[in-house]
Amino acid sequence: MSLEVYIGNHQDQTLIPEAWLTTLESASPEIVRLALAHATVQPSPLALLATLEVALVDDETSSHVHEQFMDIQGPTDVITFHHGEIVIGAQVAARQAAEYGEPLARELLRYFVHGLLHLAGHDDQEDDEREQMETVQEAIVRSLWTAELEQRLS
DSSP states (O other): OOEEEEEEOOHHHHOOOOOHHHHHHHHOOOOHHHHHTOOSSSSSSSHHOHHHHHHHHOOOHHHHHHHHHHHHHHHHHSEEETTTTTEEEEEHHHHHHHHHTHHHHHHHOOOOOOOHHHHHOOSSSHHHHHHHHHHHHHHHHHHHOOOHHHHHHH
C-alpha cells in the first residue's frame, strides 16, 4: 500500500513547528500500518485511500466543521472524513495536553492515530466502542512514542 500523507498546519493560534509535521509525515507509514492492523472492517476505508490529508486547525475552524458536518456546536479534537481527510483541533490538543501533563506533540500524535482508527473502521459513539477504540489508540501511541520520536518532536 502506498498512501501519500500530507500534514498541514492551517492555524496560527498554537505553535506547531514545521519539523513536527515532517516527522509525523515520515512516521506515517508505520502509524498507518498499526492502524490497519486493528481494522474492524474489511476492506477499511483507510486501506482504499491513495492520499490522506491531515489539517491542523484553530478552534474557530474546528467549531465550524464540527457544526457543519456533525451538527454539534463547539470545537473538537478530531473529525475524520472517509474520503481521506482528518481535521485536528490544534487548540483543543494544546488544552488537553496541558490538562493531562502531556507534551503537545504526543497529543497531536494521539489525534492522528485516532483519525486513522476511524478510517480503519473504529467508532466511538457508544461507550463500549469508545473504550475499545481508546484501548487500541493508547497501545499504538505507546508503541510509537519512543525516545527517538520524542526527541524529534521536542
